[in-house]
Amino acid sequence: MPAPRQLVSWLMSPPADLADHAHRHLDELIAACPEMTILATRVPEFAAILTRRRSQDLPSWIVTTRADALPGSESYLNRLDKDRDPVAGLTVPHSNSPTEDVNTKIKLLKQAIAAEKRTSADGCSGVVGPAASRWNWAAADRMSKAWPNAWCA
Numbered sequence: 001m002p003a004p005r006q007l008v009s010w011l012m013s014p015p016a017d018l019a020d021h022a023h024r025h026l027d028e029l030i031a032a033c034p035e036m037t038i039l040a041t042r043v044p045e046f047a048a049i050l051t052r053r054r055s056q057d058l059p060s061w062i063v064t065t066r067a068d069a070l071p072g073s074e075s076y077l078n079r080l081d082k083d084r085d086p087v088a089g090l091t092v093p094h095s096n097s098p099t100e101d102v103n104t105k106i107k108l109l110k111q112a113i114a115a116e117k118r119t120s121a122d123g124c125s126g127v128v129g130p131a132a133s134r135w136n137w138a139a140a141d142r143m144s145k146a147w148p149n150a151w152c153a
Helices: 004-012 020-032 034-051 055-068 075-082 085-091 097-121 128-146
Strands: none
Touching: 004 020, 004 034, 020 034, 034 055, 055 075, 055 085, 075 085
16 A cells, blocks of 8 residues: 555656556556545546636536545535635636746845845855855756746646
8 A cells, every 4th residue: 555645646647657566556546446536537637627727617627526525525625616716817828937936036146145245244255155145046047947837737
């Protein structure tokens, strides 16, 4: 029996991305438990609603999933139903990711400048100021390259 996190990871992964042994094990678990069979159907449906930007399908998905009466799903579905507009907003083709990337980079740069000013004001020289500054610049650069397409499918 896999750990719960492992099972969640398998359910959340596209079937093509699973290793053969994981795919076989997941198929066995799904066949052995009716709730797992339903869950293995509903998770990809929800992912498709979000990634294919089909917010119009969200209300019917909530109704169908609620009718399945999966253990522990009611509170999640209630919250999802209450926050339907923000969730549907995730499906629009517009993204504020580039803006958030710039904000994050600016914050990191400000931290780097502040760290350098602190070390200069203290009369310290050497590793602390420049190293912190280089690290922050490098982190900002990595983040700005990694995040722009992170949420686009």
